[in-house]
Amino acid sequence: MYAVQCGKCFKWRKIQTQEEFEVIRANVTKDPFVCNKKFKVKCDDPAEIEYDSSRTWVLDKPDVPKTPLGFHRDVILRKDFSKMDVHYTSPEGKRLRSLVEVATFLEENPKYKDSISVEDFSFTTPKVVPETVPKDFVSKLSAEKKIVKHSGKMFLKSP
């Protein structure tokens, strides 16, 4: 599960799919998320989810490029909740773990060269928020964030 925080009222809005989430995230600096970007939602409406300790929150980074068509971007929380790992899977199932591996892959698969470059990939990991959250944590956020519930659900917070 994903959520974004409205840049105006700071309420949380759920985002249904990774696809939708990635579009918001890819453009969030030049096009900040606000409530009324969601169909029939306004800042006056109650928050769809509250920030609390029932979930482990994970702070995502802004402006991660949208995953190229046919590729998958997986963000995996380690069992000890210490950090997350990012990897991509190519259309043919090749697992890519770094920009170096992406560059090599694109060299070996020139059919992608016209449409895809290494700049379409980012291995930036969301940051796991510690259990003890500073009182001013929410107000200090300048980027968006993502949360992971213990079931693996995710949320994103925007400025």
Add this chain to the structure above:
DNA sequence: GCCACCGGTGGC
């Protein structure tokens, strides 16, 4: 033999 997963580190 593969790969999901984790630990360590170099560079910033």
Add this chain to the structure above:
DNA sequence: GCCACCGGTGGC
């Protein structure tokens, strides 16, 4: 101190 990256490996 953080994090992108990669080597190693245990379990299948």
